[in-house]
Amino acid sequence: MEREEINKIVEKQREYFLSGATLPAGFRKKALDNLKKAIQAKEEKIAAAIKKDLGKSRDEAFFCEIGLTLSEITYMQKHLKRYAREKRVVTPIAQFASRSFVKPMPYGVTLIMSPWNYPFLLTMEPLVDALAAGNTVVVKPSAYSPATSEVMKEILEEVFSSEYVAVVTGGRAENTCLLQEKFDYIFFTGSQSVGKEVMAQAAKNLTPVTLELGGKSPCIVDKSANMKLAAKRIVFGKYLNCGQTCVAPDYILCEKSVQEQLVVALKEEIVKQYGETPITNPTYGKMINEKHFARVCGLIEKSKVAHGGNSDGSLLKIEPTVLRDVTFHDSIMQEEIFGPVLPIVTIENVDEAISIVNGRQKPLALYVFGQDKKVTKKVMARCTFGGGCINDTIIHLATSNMGFGGVGESGMGAYHGKVGFDTFSHKKSIVDKKTWMDLPMRYQPYRKLYMKLIRMVLR
Numbered sequence: 001m002e003r004e005e006i007n008k009i010v011e012k013q014r015e016y017f018l019s020g021a022t023l024p025a026g027f028r029k030k031a032l033d034n035l036k037k038a039i040q041a042k043e044e045k046i047a048a049a050i051k052k053d054l055g056k057s058r059d060e061a062f063f064c065e066i067g068l069t070l071s072e073i074t075y076m077q078k079h080l081k082r083y084a085r086e087k088r089v090v091t092p093i094a095q096f097a098s099r100s101f102v103k104p105m106p107y108g109v110t111l112i113m114s115p116w117n118y119p120f121l122l123t124m125e126p127l128v129d130a131l132a133a134g135n136t137v138v139v140k141p142s143a144y145s146p147a148t149s150e151v152m153k154e155i156l157e158e159v160f161s162s163e164y165v166a167v168v169t170g171g172r173a174e175n176t177c178l179l180q181e182k183f184d185y186i187f188f189t190g191s192q193s194v195g196k197e198v199m200a201q202a203a204k205n206l207t208p209v210t211l212e213l214g215g216k217s218p219c220i221v222d223k224s225a226n227m228k229l230a231a232k233r234i235v236f237g238k239y240l241n242c243g244q245t246c247v248a249p250d251y252i253l254c255e256k257s258v259q260e261q262l263v264v265a266l267k268e269e270i271v272k273q274y275g276e277t278p279i280t281n282p283t284y285g286k287m288i289n290e291k292h293f294a295r296v297c298g299l300i301e302k303s304k305v306a307h308g309g310n311s312d313g314s315l316l317k318i319e320p321t322v323l324r325d326v327t328f329h330d331s332i333m334q335e336e337i338f339g340p341v342l343p344i345v346t347i348e349n350v351d352e353a354i355s356i357v358n359g360r361q362k363p364l365a366l367y368v369f370g371q372d373k374k375v376t377k378k379v380m381a382r383c384t385f386g387g388g389c390i391n392d393t394i395i396h397l398a399t400s401n402m403g404f405g406g407v408g409e410s411g412m413g414a415y416h417g418k419v420g421f422d423t424f425s426h427k428k429s430i431v432d433k434k435t436w437m438d439l440p441m442r443y444q445p446y447r448k449l450y451m452k453l454i455r456m457v458l459r
Contacts, residue, residue, distance in 0.1 A: 055286035106134030108184035116144035129420030210413030219249035222370030231265035237393025243340035296339030362408030
């Protein structure tokens with residue numbers, strides 16, 4: 001798409017937003033209802049597209065992408081009228097007589113740039129929040145998941161006019177053109193390197209941003225953990241979507257005394273969940289493309305493989321793999337893995353784990369397994385991270401009742417539910433001053449009596 005065409009889309013959306021058409025709560029609810037019906041009508045087509053791009057089974061596509069999107073729509077339909085309502089706050093006595101209130105206002109023309117690993121969910125969920133807040137939206141899905149991008153384009157063009165919601169497909173050229181436009185808000189999900197570029201371009205127009213990035217999310221396994229259950233839940237979170245999940249456990253910090261026990265439990269769980277030959281399992285996903293397949297294969301040090309390690313380039317599949325006795329000098333610990341390889345780093349105790357986590361970039365997620373509540377509470381209190389779980393993985397993002405987002409190098413801002421509505425809204429602080437009286441003490445010349453009263457009030 002050419003720069004002129006993109007510019008025309010943005011200008012038409014600005015004109016439409018300024019007309020006030022998106023402001024009524026009823027309009028927003030109707031838009032969400034139309035979107036929900038369209039998604040439900042094309043559920044099979046969406047699942048087939050996700051299967052083509054990422055090899056996900058129909059069931060995984062539903063409970064990890066389509067279902068969560070529908071849930072977010074339902075939540076917003078139920079609550080947006082209340083969220084959009086102005087909220088009265090206490091007025092200081094010095095401002096008597098007046099009424100003070102906070103009024104949510106949509107930012108205006110927004111840009112949502114989404115990734116390829118959960119191409120439907122990570123496009124549609126922020127879109128739902130942006131529409132609920134009353135914005136117009138330009139959606140830019142990833143070029144790496146073309147089948148899903150095409151289905152989303154089809155759905156959104158059927159449901160919305162381009163002056164309200166527009167889809168721009170393409171690659172880097174289109175991304176560059178979009179970032180040269182002046183938006184009122186930018187929501188980006190992707191890598192740290194691209195996130196830095198998005199933020200740099202947004203700064204030229206002082207455009208606020210939400211950055212949903214990634215990083216190496218640690219999983220701490222204490223000696224008090226239920227090893228079989230820990231392994232079951234770690235395997236689920238790590239190898240879901242062939243490890244291409246931004247909040248997947250990137251590596252395990254495990255006490256030396258229980259490493260062998262954990263390795264055995266992980267092996268058993270991988271076989272239970274994916275079978276003896278995962279590469280031939282039709283419900284096990286694939287790497288997104290050859291580039292990422294080759295990169296992840298290159299991180300597997302054969303001498304440290306405790307389980308798996310095999311791959312099939314023709315299918316772009318890598319077995320669920322466990323590496324043992326890994327150190328922070330190994331190549332796999334120098335970057336986010338974003339694939340089905342799970343390294344285990346041994347530690348002496350939980351204090352060492354806390355020191356390791358806090359000495360590295362702030363992770364998007366953190367998980368701790370242990371039945372000793374003092375240990376789990378200590379980890380949660382001492383470590384800085386975006387969000388996480390105690391005795392489970394990744395499920396903290398599957399709710400509209402809590403915000404999801406990163407901190408530091410793993411991102412800024414959050415979304416889901418009320419937090420998502422607030423992300424795409426500016427809260428205007430307003431004082432409605434009454435005209436039936438006007439206290440004279442704030443006007444010059446300042447009198448001693450008035451100043452005494454002011455000092456009493458403002459202490």
